[in-house]
Amino acid sequence: GAVVSQHPSRVICKSGTSVKIECRSLDFQATTMFWYRQFPKQSLMLMATSNEGSKATYEQGVEKDKFLINHASLTLSTLTVTSAHPEDSSFYICSASFPGSGSLNSGNTIYFGEGSWLTVV
């Protein structure tokens, strides 16, 4: 079953409104989660690192006031797209590392959510 759950899987919102996407780690605590965005026919682009109990770290070129990230608990991170515009329409996906994944054989311990399709009309 899913180790990281993301909700909603699809959302349509009107231009100018805000939409929240949730990312939950199931049965494990994730002090760090990552948010990615993927446009059609492109690869995953890292947007920000979500840190439990502290401010998110944003990648260069990502507007922190537009993409609000809250990591209020050890199992939940949320991404809120504020004042959404059609160009924000994209596939948003989160990931979390399973605890203790710093060893050499820890390749298969980064888990992705199912992803969320956002369409802004």
Next chain:
Amino acid sequence: GQNIDQPTEMTATEGAIVQINCTYQTSGFNGLFWYQQHAGEAPTFLSYNVLDGLEEKGRFSSFLSRSKGYSYLLLKELQMKDSASYLCAVRDNTDKLIFGTGTRLQVFP
């Protein structure tokens, strides 16, 4: 800066072998990952290399040379269902997973 390059598209025939290359320049290195992604879905883990050499897992193998900043994913006995995007990703020294440009593979009968 971070730079991870892959060919944009590749085509191959069912039953054949295909090699997808990945070159990288990143801020530190803490492992290289290969993922398969079908359109509209989350990436699926294929392989992980942190030491130089070849890792084999069934029809899929992945090779790493850290000194050259180079990896490849080898797919054998190609099947139609292997048509997908293949993503190379490097975990840097801050634990971020940085993805390459991705390679869209199309397998023809």
